[in-house]
Amino acid sequence: MDIDYSTSEMHFREEVRAWLAVNTPKEPRPFDGTEGRAFDLAWQRRQYDGGWAGINWPTEYGGRGLSLIEQIIWFEEYARAGAPFIGVCFVGVNHGGPTLIARGSEDQKHYHLPRILKAETIWCQGFSEPGAGSDLAGIRTHARIDGDELVINGSKIWTSYADLADWQELLVRTDPNAERHKGLSWVICDMRTPGITVRPIRLMSGQIDLCEVFYDEVRVPVENIVGGIDQGWSVAMSTLGFERGTGFIAEQVSLAAHVEQLIGRARETTGTDGRALIASERLADDLATLRAEVTALKAMTYRTVSEVARTGTPGAEASIVRLYTSELSQRVARCEIGMMGQTMLDFSYGMKDPTHRYLYGFAQTIAGGSAQIQRNIIGERVLGLPK
Amino acid sequence: MDLYPSDTEEAVRAASEAYLRDHIPLNAARLRPDGIWTDMAAMGWFGIALPEDIGGVAMSHGAEALVLAELGRYLAPIGTIAMAVAANVAIATGDQALAMDILAGTRRVALGLTEAGGQLRVLEVRGANMVLVTGDNGASLYDAPVDWTINDCLDPSTSQAIIALPPKARIQTTGSRAANHQRLVAAAFALGCAEAARDMAAGYARVREQFGRPIGSFQGVKHPCADMAVRCSAARAQLLYAALTLDSAREDAAFQIAVAKRLADAAAIGNGRASIQVHGGMGMTDECDAHLVLKRAHLLQFISPVSTAMLLAA
Numbered sequence: 174m175d176i177d178y179s180t181s182e183m184h185f186r187e188e189v190r191a192w193l194a195v196n197t198p199k200e201p202r203p204f205d206g207t208e209g210r211a212f213d214l215a216w217q218r219r220q221y222d223g224g225w226a227g228i229n230w231p232t233e234y235g236g237r238g239l240s241l242i243e244q245i246i247w248f249e250e251y252a253r254a255g256a257p258f259i260g261v262c263f264v265g266v267n268h269g270g271p272t273l274i275a276r277g278s279e280d281q282k283h284y285h286l287p288r289i290l291k292a293e294t295i296w297c298q299g300f301s302e303p304g305a306g307s308d309l310a311g312i313r314t315h316a317r318i319d320g321d322e323l324v325i326n327g328s329k330i331w332t333s334y335a336d337l338a339d340w341q342e343l344l345v346r347t348d349p350n351a352e353r354h355k356g357l358s359w360v361i362c363d364m365r366t367p368g369i370t371v372r373p374i375r376l377m378s379g380q381i382d383l384c385e386v387f388y389d390e391v392r393v394p395v396e397n398i399v400g401g402i403d404q405g406w407s408v409a410m411s412t413l414g415f416e417r418g419t420g421f422i423a424e425q426v427s428l429a430a431h432v433e434q435l436i437g438r439a440r441e442t443t444g445t446d447g448r449a450l451i452a453s454e455r456l457a458d459d460l461a462t463l464r465a466e467v468t469a470l471k472a473m474t475y476r477t478v479s480e481v482a483r484t485g486t487p488g489a490e491a492s493i494v495r496l497y498t499s500e501l502s503q504r505v506a507r508c509e510i511g512m513m514g515q516t517m518l519d520f521s522y523g524m525k526d527p528t529h530r531y532l533y534g535f536a537q538t539i540a541g542g543s544a545q546i547q548r549n550i551i552g553e554r555v556l557g558l559p560k
Numbered sequence: 561m562d563l564y565p566s567d568t569e570e571a572v573r574a575a576s577e578a579y580l581r582d583h584i585p586l587n588a589a590r591l592r593p594d595g596i597w598t599d600m601a602a603m604g605w606f607g608i609a610l611p612e613d614i615g616g617v618a619m620s621h622g623a624e625a626l627v628l629a630e631l632g633r634y635l636a637p638i639g640t641i642a643m644a645v646a647a648n649v650a651i652a653t654g655d656q657a658l659a660m661d662i663l664a665g666t667r668r669v670a671l672g673l674t675e676a677g678g679q680l681r682v683l684e685v686r687g688a689n690m691v692l693v694t695g696d697n698g699a700s701l702y703d704a705p706v707d708w709t710i711n712d713c714l715d716p717s718t719s720q721a722i723i724a725l726p727p728k729a730r731i732q733t734t735g736s737r738a739a740n741h742q743r744l745v746a747a748a749f750a751l752g753c754a755e756a757a758r759d760m761a762a763g764y765a766r767v768r769e770q771f772g773r774p775i776g777s778f779q780g781v782k783h784p785c786a787d788m789a790v791r792c793s794a795a796r797a798q799l800l801y802a803a804l805t806l807d808s809a810r811e812d813a814a815f816q817i818a819v820a821k822r823l824a825d826a827a828a829i830g831n832g833r834a835s836i837q838v839h840g841g842m843g844m845t846d847e848c849d850a851h852l853v854l855k856r857a858h859l860l861q862f863i864s865p866v867s868t869a870m871l872l873a874a
């Protein structure tokens with residue numbers, strides 16, 4: 174065990190910090206996906222041109238081929254520099270791409286990976302359906318084979334950025350007669366194919382990031398299947414593994430910075446009783462606990478990464494870190510609106526204030542596998558409890 | 561950077577665990593055999609991070625935390641905390657002979673909690689000839705009074721006494737190093753305690769059947785068990801990280817250790833309670849081991865407790 178960085182890692186950090194200091198966008202990210210598209214793509218492209226995209230992706234597809242530790246350093250400095258949320262590039266960079274690296278064909282990798290890194294294409298994730306959220310194996314959108322094409326009919330919901338995306342990682346049922354988990358396929362779908370209709374959905378926080386997607390006789394080449402026909406379940410599981418993995422490090426680092434801001438604000442702000450907010454024992458104790466928890470979250474992340482570096486897999490422990498992160502970030506948001514008092518009522522759609530963060534934060538324990546589902550996974554795969 | 565135990569560290573941990581499993585099972589926490597102190601000394605547990613020439617094991621505080629968490633898991637005698645810290649205190653004052661006696665287990669140190677109004681609560685008093693008191697400004701080792709009244713403690717694995725603070729310490733150190741070290745060691749014990757509760761509850765939930773199914777298949781049981789695993793995971797990662805900051809004498813060591821103690825205490829108490837709930841009526845009985853863990857958790861809270869102010873210090 175060792176918490177110190179090697180000389181080359183420290184050197185790498187300097188390099189990252191210097192680059193981010195000059196290149197991090199000064200203006201804030203626009204409110205939602207529609208306005209944010211151009212912003213997100215320009216920022217991703219700038220990172221690519223600077224040599225910072227796909228830090229741990231293989232070099233032959235445009236990545237840097239560096240270690241996980243270097244990736245952590247990148248995310249730490251990224252958050253410290255206040256660099257913007259990855260936005261519309263999230264799916265491609267954080268899980269579509271990594272899934273292709275793990276399971277795609279050479280053609281699929283060569284075509285898509287560089288385009289994702291260079292911000293030439295936006296990806297979205299079409300897994301969930303109106304009748305299949307937590308129960309992903311219950312999906313009904315189906316695809317029949319017609320010559321060398323799949324013909325897709327059905328619908329998906331909660332597809333983030335579907336209205337802006339070029340490609341979709343789409344999970345469909347290719348064998349209606351097989352057992353639930355067995356007859357699925359993971360398909361790369363061109364979002365401009367005739368027969369696709371997209372309906373955007375507004376969230377309670379005001380954003381329009383999510384969409385419903387309808388498929389009416391949508392034709393996709395069979396060669397767009399990743400990992401083999403009817404093998405979609407295991408491919409989807411690797412996608413979810415990436416989604417719950419290192420993509421959240423930047424978020425964890427900014428969570429820690431956020432708690433520090435709250436502590437600072439509690440010291441500087443006077444409450445209705447004329448004393449600093451932090452004089453409230455209750456608030457002081459909440460803040461102390463939050464600071465302890467974000468500190469431990471960092472240690473947990475380092476530990477997971479060390480484990481992956483040694484063993485190759487994070488294992489079901491990744492669900493522990495994911496659950497802890499999501500609930501902790503909600504506790505931080507709740508503490509923040511608690512400090513706002515009645516001013517939390519001064520909210521309207523389009524604003525990006527702590528109330529917005531609180532409202533949008535409900536996604537944390539729902540999206541990407543709900544908190545209950547994560548608990549099931551921990552109970553069953555970490556503790557060996559029966560299904 | 562690497563927070564994964566090295567092969568040597570893992571070997572020492574595994575050897576400790578094997579010994580504990582065979583010789584001091586958790587369910588015998590109330591009745592530890594007399595010879596245990598010499599055995600524990602022979603395992604090297606009082607001086608894992610101390611030099612070999614005086615009887616230490618010459619490993620890091622990271623390894624120490626790793627091993628002592630195992631002791632915590634088996635509800636090993638709480639006095640181990642005092643022994644491990646006192647040996648370091650003796651070294652710091654240059655009293656090598658005393659350190660060697662402690663490491664050999666021939667001199668036994670009881671654990672004094674914070675002193676209030678001239679009175680001191682001392683734990684693990686049976687057979688002890690010295691008392692250690694550590695505070696954030698220094699640590700003192702006193703000779704034990706000859707005539708203390710030994711009482712039971714909530715945690716049935718230990719004994720306690722209330723004494724008047726002796727007028728003069730035998731040795732004394734200043735600074736916060738001993739307090740940090742004691743907090744770290746106590747955090748390791750608390751983590752082990754939390755893990756014991758987790759494993760006991762999950763083990764029971766796998767086999768106990770109701771409605772024709774193992775109770776662990778019900779989410780009302782599965783989810784609290786998962787929460788136990790989450791608390792342990794956060795506390796363990798933080799404990800090891802904090803231990804390493806002590807090794808490299810980092811500026812933030814006191815803070816990191818305070819965080820480790822706070823989370824380990826919360827995990828021990830939270831898991832201790834949840835484990836009793838998972839065991840149902842059985843969990844409330846004296847025969848079931850669940851209460852031993854909860855009671856130990858309550859005791860550990862009073863050893864080098866962490867204040868809100870420590871965590872909020874700028």
Ligand SMILES: Cc1cc2nc3c(=O)[nH]c(=O)nc-3n(C[C@H](O)[C@H](O)[C@H](O)COP(=O)(O)OP(=O)(O)OC[C@H]3O[C@@H](n4cnc5c(N)ncnc54)[C@H](O)[C@@H]3O)c2cc1C
Pocket residue numbers: 297298299300301303305306307308330331332333334383536539540541542543544545546549779
């Ligand atoms: C902001 C946001 C972005 C999203 N982006 C995408 C995306 O890009 N692509 C995509 O495919 N999906 C996306 N999702 C969908 C997300 O994955 C699902 O919402 C999620 O899996 C939950 O499914 P559901 O909404 O159908 O809820 P349900 O599955 O109906 O769950 C309802 C409630 O029941 C609980 N529940 C369900 N089953 C169990 C069980 N077995 N045990 C205990 N409790 C259970 C859930 O925890 C939840 O509390 C997104 C969701 C959100 C909120």
